[in-house]
Amino acid sequence: MNRSRLNWSLLIGALLVSIFAVAAVISLFWTPYDVTGMNISARLKVPGDGYFLGTDHFGRDLLSMIMAGAQTSIAVAVIAVGIGMGLGVPLGLAAAGSRGWLDEVIMRGNDLAFAFPALVIAILITAVFGASAVNAIIAIGIFNIPVFARLTRGAALSLWSREFILAARVAGKGAARISVEHILPNIANLLIVQGTIQFSLGILAEAGLSYVGLGAQPPTPSWGRMLADSQTLVGLAPHLALVPGLAIILTVLGLNLLGDGLRDLLDPKLRMVRR
Amino acid sequence: MISYLTKRLASLFASLLVASIVIFTVIEVIPGDPAAYMLGMNARADTIAALRSELGLDGGVLERYLAWVGGMLVGDFGTSYTYRTPVADMIADRLWISLPLALYALCLTIVIAIPTGVFAASRRGQAGDYGIVGATQIGVAIPNFWFAMILILIFAIQLRWFSAGGFPGWEKGFWLSVKALTLPAIALALPQAAILTRVMRSSLIEVLGEDFMRTARAKGLTSWQTILHHGLRNALIPVLTIIGLQFAFLLAGGIIIEQVFALPGLGRLVFQSISQRDLIVVESVVMLLVFAVIMTNFLVDLAYAVVDPRLRVAR
Numbered sequence: 001m002n003r004s005r006l007n008w009s010l011l012i013g014a015l016l017v018s019i020f021a022v023a024a025v026i027s028l029f030w031t032p033y034d035v036t037g038m039n040i041s042a043r044l045k046v047p048g049d050g051y052f053l054g055t056d057h058f059g060r061d062l063l064s065m066i067m068a069g070a071q072t073s074i075a076v077a078v079i080a081v082g083i084g085m086g087l088g089v090p091l092g093l094a095a096a097g098s099r100g101w102l103d104e105v106i107m108r109g110n111d112l113a114f115a116f117p118a119l120v121i122a123i124l125i126t127a128v129f130g131a132s133a134v135n136a137i138i139a140i141g142i143f144n145i146p147v148f149a150r151l152t153r154g155a156a157l158s159l160w161s162r163e164f165i166l167a168a169r170v171a172g173k174g175a176a177r178i179s180v181e182h183i184l185p186n187i188a189n190l191l192i193v194q195g196t197i198q199f200s201l202g203i204l205a206e207a208g209l210s211y212v213g214l215g216a217q218p219p220t221p222s223w224g225r226m227l228a229d230s231q232t233l234v235g236l237a238p239h240l241a242l243v244p245g246l247a248i249i250l251t252v253l254g255l256n257l258l259g260d261g262l263r264d265l266l267d268p269k270l271r272m273v274r275r
Numbered sequence: 276m277i278s279y280l281t282k283r284l285a286s287l288f289a290s291l292l293v294a295s296i297v298i299f300t301v302i303e304v305i306p307g308d309p310a311a312y313m314l315g316m317n318a319r320a321d322t323i324a325a326l327r328s329e330l331g332l333d334g335g336v337l338e339r340y341l342a343w344v345g346g347m348l349v350g351d352f353g354t355s356y357t358y359r360t361p362v363a364d365m366i367a368d369r370l371w372i373s374l375p376l377a378l379y380a381l382c383l384t385i386v387i388a389i390p391t392g393v394f395a396a397s398r399r400g401q402a403g404d405y406g407i408v409g410a411t412q413i414g415v416a417i418p419n420f421w422f423a424m425i426l427i428l429i430f431a432i433q434l435r436w437f438s439a440g441g442f443p444g445w446e447k448g449f450w451l452s453v454k455a456l457t458l459p460a461i462a463l464a465l466p467q468a469a470i471l472t473r474v475m476r477s478s479l480i481e482v483l484g485e486d487f488m489r490t491a492r493a494k495g496l497t498s499w500q501t502i503l504h505h506g507l508r509n510a511l512i513p514v515l516t517i518i519g520l521q522f523a524f525l526l527a528g529g530i531i532i533e534q535v536f537a538l539p540g541l542g543r544l545v546f547q548s549i550s551q552r553d554l555i556v557v558e559s560v561v562m563l564l565v566f567a568v569i570m571t572n573f574l575v576d577l578a579y580a581v582v583d584p585r586l587r588v589a590r
Contacts, residue, residue, distance in 0.1 A: 018581040066553060108289075111286075111290070112290055112293055112294065113284050115290055115294065115565060115568050115569045115572065116294070116297075116568070117523060117524065117526075117527030117528075117564050117565065117568055118563055119525075119527050119528060119530060119531070120527045120530070120545075120561055120564050120565070121561070122545060123530070123545060123546075123549070124298070124557065124561050125301070127549040127557060128301055128304065130303070151568040160508070200416070204418055207418050207421075208418060208420060208531055210584070211418075211420050211531065211534075212530075212531055212534055212546065227418075227420070227421055227424065230424075231535070234424055234428050235428065236426065238428055241421070241425065241428065242425075244421075245421040245424075245425070248416075248418055248421065249413070249416045249417055249418075249421075250416075252415075252416035253412060253413060256412060256415065256416060257412065274452075
């Protein structure tokens with residue numbers, strides 16, 4: 001019974017994620033209409049009427065904007081997760097490999113980073129360095145570092161007491177080499193699963209920052225900004241809010257399902273771990 | 276207990292100290308001189324210098340940091356560059372909206388999530404459980420500001436039950452103000468309720484597998500009695516932690532929701548201050564929010580130690 005349900009998560013998740021990933025890739029060289037092209041005579045068209053998802057108040061095609069927006073969302077989230085993994089995983093490995101004062105310093109720093117409300121600091125960073133997609137990426141990325149550091153340390157610590165690590169130590173390998181050659185491959189699954197979850201949080205965060213005007217700036221298309229633009233028109237043309245909103249929800253839902261499915265596929269033991 | 280308390284207090288102060296240094300440093304690296312910015316392009320150098328000293332911008336970095344922290348300790352958050360009023364007063368005004376909003380949303384979160392989570396756990400593997408788990412999957416995927424817009428569309432624009440935004444002020448009547456905060460609180464609470472439902476469900480499922488639950492059933496309690504008297508109490512510990520974290524999140528997350536509903540809370544204050552380069556206000560609000568988060572975590576830890584003596588020795 002369990003098996004069949006897990007595959008559903010993976011299947012639906014992978015399907016939803018690939019739809020948006022493919023849309024983003026296609027938008028690199030083709031969109032149904034020009035993303036920034038305005039056509040006042042065709043403004044506020046409802047979905048269907050010659051425009052699959054309708055048009056906004058400038059007559060821009062929503063489908064084209066959603067496709068190009070997927071590109072922004074995915075790029076921001078991928079780089080943010082990359083920053084988190086790139087810095088968090090080595091920190092976690094170092095903490096677990098060294099114990100002692102280095103471990104203490106890294107973990108206290110981690111606790112502190114968790115204490116900062118991510119959104120507030122993201123706002124602070126964009127306020128200081130200016131609103132742009134790059135700064136949004138940095139702001140979101142910083143908050144992925146402690147997540148990966150803590151996860152890596154916890155998983156690595158439990159591996160350090162295993163026999164095969166002892167064998168590697170007896171063979172004369174140093175802590176750094178053991179971390180890279182033996183610990184890392186064994187926690188890769190865990191990192192991939194957490195990666196998809198952080199990816200979905202990154203998409204939500206990007207949308208939130210863009211919505212308040214601190215993320216991607218015009219003319220870069222962004223789902224969050226589409227929502228902000230639609231706010232005053234929501235009573236007149238609800239599809240302006242529904243379309244980007246559903247794009248966000250389906251992508252995040254897809255990533256979460258994919259994460260659940262992957263976790264069960266890669267490591268059934270972990271099923272209960274996720275909070 | 277005493278040694279545990281001392282240790283926790285020491286780490287509380289260390290966290291606050293480092294947090295204040297980080298925030299001060301970030302604000303410090305911002306290019307530009309607030310005094311020059313306030314006085315405009317044609318200001319004379321000596322006027323700018325006079326204003327600088329009036330704002331307390333003279334002196335070394337350490338001196339200014341100590342003045343800032345020292346001031347906050349006695350409730351003096353400095354003077355707004357733009358409005359020339361005490362920052363503490365501005366924050367206090369806004370807090371009267373942001374804090375009730377966060378508490379309102381937290382109450383909604385708890386009221387929705389705990390019964391739902393308990394119900395799902397008690398129906399584990401059945402249709403009701405699958406339905407709830409599926410709903411929470413969608414709940415965590417919904418951006419709260421989008422949900423807020425949809426609430427406005429349905430309940431303010433279509434049904435006209437609520438106003439689409441704004442805040443009348445507490446002096447205009449308690450219930451009127453509560454009503455104005457209702458849609459924002461729902462928008463904030465829904466995704467959080469989805470998270471808390473999951474935590475409640477998995478925590479209770481774990482407890483339901485314990486031996487003492489079987490014993491309770493064996494001594495003749497009904498299944499609901501076992502769940503409520505023995506299961507829930509034990510399952511609430513992880514739930515409490517998440518509630519603590521969520522309160523902090525709701526306080527900070529309110530910033531975006533306040534934008535959607537045009538509520539004059541801390542969020543509006545922050546965005547306004549950013550656009551006016553009124554950095555002392557930004558600095559103080561951020562410090563206040565970080566303080567609230569660190570303090571909440573501290574209190575949750577203490578509550579733990581009181582509830583569960585085993586945790587006093589840990590760490």
